Amino acid sequence: MSNSSRPDPCADELLAVRCQLGERDAFDALIARWHEPIWRYLRTLCDSDDAAADLAQDTWLRVLRGLPALRDAGRFRAWLFGIARRAAMDRLRARYAQALEPEASLEDLAAPEPDEPLESDLAALRVHLDTLPLRDRETLALFYLRELGIDEIATLLNVPAGTVKSRLFRARQMLRDRFNPGE
Amino acid sequence: MNVRENSLHDIRQLSRGELSLEARLGYVALLLFSSAMTVVIVSLWLTEPFLPARTQVAFGAMSMIGLSWLAFSLWVLSTRRPLFARDRVIAGRMAVAFTALFLAGAGAAVWVSNSAAAYGALITGGAMLLAALVVWSRARRRFEQLSARRAALSAG
Numbered sequence: 001m002s003n004s005s006r007p008d009p010c011a012d013e014l015l016a017v018r019c020q021l022g023e024r025d026a027f028d029a030l031i032a033r034w035h036e037p038i039w040r041y042l043r044t045l046c047d048s049d050d051a052a053a054d055l056a057q058d059t060w061l062r063v064l065r066g067l068p069a070l071r072d073a074g075r076f077r078a079w080l081f082g083i084a085r086r087a088a089m090d091r092l093r094a095r096y097a098q099a100l101e102p103e104a105s106l107e108d109l110a111a112p113e114p115d116e117p118l119e120s121d122l123a124a125l126r127v128h129l130d131t132l133p134l135r136d137r138e139t140l141a142l143f144y145l146r147e148l149g150i151d152e153i154a155t156l157l158n159v160p161a162g163t164v165k166s167r168l169f170r171a172r173q174m175l176r177d178r179f180n181p182g183e
Numbered sequence: 184m185n186v187r188e189n190s191l192h193d194i195r196q197l198s199r200g201e202l203s204l205e206a207r208l209g210y211v212a213l214l215l216f217s218s219a220m221t222v223v224i225v226s227l228w229l230t231e232p233f234l235p236a237r238t239q240v241a242f243g244a245m246s247m248i249g250l251s252w253l254a255f256s257l258w259v260l261s262t263r264r265p266l267f268a269r270d271r272v273i274a275g276r277m278a279v280a281f282t283a284l285f286l287a288g289a290g291a292a293v294w295v296s297n298s299a300a301a302y303g304a305l306i307t308g309g310a311m312l313l314a315a316l317v318v319w320s321r322a323r324r325r326f327e328q329l330s331a332r333r334a335a336l337s338a339g
Contacts, residue, residue, distance in 0.1 A: 014336040021329050022267030027198050035191050049186035053193070060194045064201045068265040073332070 009074065016076040019067055031060065037146060038084050044129060044141040045088040055091060059084045078152045081142065085156065092134075128178040136171035143168055207264045211274040214256035215281045218311065221249030222285075226303035268326040275319030282312040 015033065018026035038059060043052040062083045070079060129137055142148045142156070143164075154161040228234075228242035260266060266274055286308035292301035 010336055010339060014333065017329055017333045017336065020268055021326070021333065022204075022269035024202060024204075027202060028195070031191070031194055031198060035194060036187075039187055039190065053186050053190040056190050057194060057197060060197060061201065064198060065263065065265055068267050 009077070012076050013073045016067070016070065016073040020070065020073060027064070034080060035060075038080070040145055041081060041141055042084055042088060044137055044145070045085075045134065046091075047130070051091075055084070055087050058087045058091070062087060077146075078148065078156050081146060081148065082156045085138070125175075128175055131178065132171055132174055136167050136174065139164055139167040140171040140175075201264075203264075204270060207260070207266055207270050208273065208277070210256045210259045210264055211266075211277055213252060214260065215278060217249050217252035217256060219281070219285050221246060221253060222307045222311070223304055224249055226300045226307065230299035230303055268322070268329050271322035272319070272326050275315065275322040278315035279312070279319050282308060282315045286312050 012033075015026060015030050019030055035056070039052060039056055042055045042059065043049070046052050046055060063080060066083065070076065129140070132140070139153060139157070142153045143150075148156070150161050150164050153164045157164065224242060224245045228239075228246065234242070286305065289301060289305040289308045292298070293305050295301075
């Protein structure tokens with residue numbers, strides 16, 4: 001699992017600095033560059049495209065308002081994903097804080113089961129990813145899909161680097177078990 | 184368009200609204216005018232002796248209105264429409280020009296009326312101009328730092 005384009009920290013920082021300067025065309029470039037990675041990350045944290053779209057909009061609103069205060073543009077990538085994560089966590093907290101219907105159960109709040117047959121490895125991966133615990137799923141997505149380093153993920157999630165490694169190991173193990181249930 | 188493409192389109196629309204320079208500078212102007220208005224009203228209020236109760240209440244109310252607009256514009260500029268580096272430089276210039284004008288007006292009032300209220304506005308106007316110069320200077324320094332960083336990253 002890896003992105004088609006390798007991240008370029010200098011290019012990311014240059015774009016962030018141009019935005020902080022107030023160059024309006026730099027914002028268009030920023031959104032074009034980061035919309036897809038942010039979308040994919042948020043999609044792993046929620047259960048529908050519509051929910052991911054809402055979160056993406058919330059995330060970008062926070063980014064546009066927070067950019068002038070960003071002290072170190074060199075950490076833009078980790079900062080950006082940190083904002084996306086907080087937006088997702090805020091939404092989840094609000095969702096779980098709502099009073100449940102008397103006849104509802106905890107299963108209602110879990111990711112929905114797919115109702116169409118799996119047709120490709122990618123579809124299978126998406127389904128199996130959705131069944132992982134949120135923390136492990138998120139760590140896996142940040143490491144493989146966003147290509148953040150262990151230390152960056154640890155800072156973003158506010159956990160020790162050892163915890164990040166444990167979650168990655170556990171998540172890989174669970175995915176392996178789901179893809180090969182007989183072994 | 185699917186949901187993802189719609190999302191990109193919506194975010195682009197959102198950014199255009201959020202990044203409006205005119206809106207930002209409008210709130211800067213609101214901040215400057217509400218500050219000046221509040222200073223004038225409070226100066227008059229504090230320096231006029233023997234005001235009847237209803238006039239005191241009216242001055243109090245107008246002061247609160249001025250302070251409310253000041254607080255509102257500060258809140259918008261810090262949370263909803265924060266200023267980017269170039270915007271800060273422009274806002275700094277606006278602040279210096281406006282407070283210099285205000286100071287000149289207060290000076291003229293002192294020369295014409297020699298009243299305590301005019302002196303109050305003059306002293307406060309001087310403090311406001313000083314603050315505006317500090318804000319402008321910091322904005323320019325930040326803009327130069329970012330510009331230097333951009334040049335270094337573009338060259339490298």
